[in-house]
Amino acid sequence: MVAKVFKSAVEIYEIYSTGQHKQSRILGSWNADSVNRLNLYGFNRPKLIRRRNLMGMKIKVSSVYLNPQYTILGNDANNKSIFVGGYAGKIMNNFKDILNLTFDIKPLHGYSYGLYEPSNDSWSGLMGDLQRGEADAGGCEISSAANRLKYVDFTQPIQIIGRQLHYRKPDRQFNWDTFLRPFSSNIWIALSLTLPLAAAIKFSLYKLSLSFDADKEGKTNFGADFFGAYSALVLQGWSGYFGAPSRRFFIWTVFACYMIISLAYSAKMVAMRTNEKPELPINSLDDILNKGDWDFGFIAKALERDMFQFASPNSLLGKIWKKKIEAKKKQTLVNDIQSGLSRAFNAKYVFMCFQLPARKILHNQFGLEKACEIHVLKEVFFKHGLSIGLKKNSELREMFNHRLMILLESGLLDIELQHSMTKEAVCEIEAFTKINILDVAPALILLGFGMAVALFVLALECAWIWRKNRLSDIENQRVLNILSNFESKKELIFLTNHHNHRTIGRNENPLVYP
Incomplete structure (x- = not known):
């Protein structure tokens, strides 16, 4: 603080730095005419609000623009990069407009969030720019993982996200017992016995009626009555002349019995088909380790690589890295999400990636019908926040966080998040609800x-x-x-x-x- 002394008054100022710019703001004053009272009216406004205007301060921004859900870059009239869309891009524009900032944006191509190099304790990509001070802030989403806090700072999370497993749904299997499962074997045996029994009773009634009934129109034999009973079982009627009332009453009884059985069968079949679920080959990371005919992978430059590669050799992640990835990196590690999903469509391959970017690519690049062929495991792995990255000990962190809190409390952050993210596909995710030729x-x-x-x-x-x-x-x-x-x-x-x-x-x- 600095005090300016005048003949009959004293003014108190705060002087602060925003990057290379020195700024000052009056906090209060003392006047001899005010009965020696010091009025610090400037302290009535919080420091972050007092310093909200950064006077056009230029900050260097490195930004990955791989995922349009988060960052879309364009060029202004001077052919300089600017943020034109995306969830993180709109947040950065809000910072620029409210805090009066100027961005000098450096675009980063490909999946350039950064990989850790243990040999020299350094990072590549966006993380490397922030670590070396070549960038003051990141202009895109970045995982605020614990192993990165030693090298850079992060704002509070702008989104909580995790990784999910993606693989092609198993093909429908041909089952001979599809139409036999509604009834137990005892019921099927009983039904099989009722056919010859019903035919025998009907034929016996015919034989008995011949002794006192000379009407020959009802002439029949055992074979005709057997097929008549079968027709009644499948609700297709009983052909021929029914004959005397005793035979009519028996046939009506057979119809009533078989109708009840048919209704019970239909109801059970519908219930089973509605609740039927496919048998999934992969339900956890343990299944990935144990399924020898399935490959597993992720993006080569993603954070997942560090999680698996530097995990304890005796842990599940370490075993998966050793058995599934290390010896065949070229087959399992890919350059981007689209390549991983394409491989999942065409082979026994489980692909791990962020669920929201993968959903958008599935919808836009492969189409909704094709997207429904991919099964997304409900379990979420390595859940953490996505934040805006900052260089270590950045003076911008407190101001950015304060602005994010205002956006969060006003609901604007959630509205923009829902607007930017792709909704989940409406398709048969778990149940087989559509009848096809195999059914x-x-x-x-x-x-x-x-x-x-x-x-x-x-x-x-x-x-x-x-x-x-x-x-x-x-x-x-x-x-x-x-x-x-x-x-x-x-x-x-x-x-x-x-x-x-x-x-x-x-x-x-x-x-x-x-």
């Missing part, structure tokens, strides 16, 4: 089998009828031959007798032919 494959195969059997039986029937007709033709030909021979003999006898009769009148010896 009805057993029924179609049964239909094909029935058609094949029907054609085989038809061939047997044709062969039987042909054989029967052939035998009949042979028998008829034999009879015709016999009849033909018989007629020939009769004609021969007739001619012989007629010749003999004529010869007796001319010859003395009738037995001698000319």
Whole structure:
């Protein structure tokens, strides 16, 4: 503080520095005419509000612009980089407008948040710029992880986020028992026995009724009654003439029984199909370690690499790094989220990344229908805050945090977050709710089998009828031959007798032919 002394008054000022700029503001005064009273009216305003105007102070900003959900960069009339959108970009513009800042933005290409180099205790990328003081602040979101606090400062979190596992949903499996599961084996056995039993009772009633009923319209046999009972079971009616009242009453009873069974079967089938869930191959990091035919990876320059690479060798993360990643980095580590998701579509590959950026890429790059083929594990790993990065011991931290608190309390931060982030896809995430060809494959195969059997039986029937007709033709030909021979003999006898009769009148010896 500095006091300016005048003839009859004293003014008290505070002098402070914002970067390279020295600024002063009056805090109060003492006047001899005010009965020796010191009026420190400037202290009625908090320090952060008093110093809200940074007088156009220029700060150097390094910004990754990989993810448009968080940062979108453009150029002004002088071809200098400016923030034009994104969640973090709009927060930085708010800082600029309210605190009267000027940004000198350095764009960072690719996934350049930074990797730790243990050999010289330094960082690359955005973290390296902040560590070396080449940047005063970051212009994008960055993970405020504990292992980074030694090198840089962070604002309070602008979002809490975590990483999730992404992999392609398993293909639908063909199950023969799809339509058998609603009933237990005991019920299916009982139903199988009711068919011949119902046919036998119906045929017995028919036989008994013949003794006092001469009506022949109800003529039947056991085979016809068996297929009639089967038709009733599948609610397709009972063909033929029902006959006497006793048979009608029995058939109505069979229909009522089978209708109740059919309704119970349909209700159970609908309930099972509604609640059916696919059997997921990966449900945790332990499954990744134990599934030998599945690969696992993440972005090569992401924070996940440090978490796995520098974990204890005996820990789960250390074992996964040793077994799944270290020996085949080229196969498992990718350059960006889109590459990782593409690999997950085409192979047995589990990709770990932030859930919100991955969701946006799935929707925009692959489309909603394709996005629904990816299963996102509900468990969130390595949950922490995303913040604005600052160089160590930055004087901007307190002012940025104060501004973030105002945005948070006013609800503007949440509104902008909801506006910037992509909503979750509305698709069948867990349940198989859509019927496809594999669901009805057993029924179609049964239909094909029935058609094949029907054609085989038809061939047997044709062969039987042909054989029967052939035998009949042979028998008829034999009879015709016999009849033909018989007629020939009769004609021969007739001619012989007629010749003999004529010869007796001319010859003395009738037995001698000319």
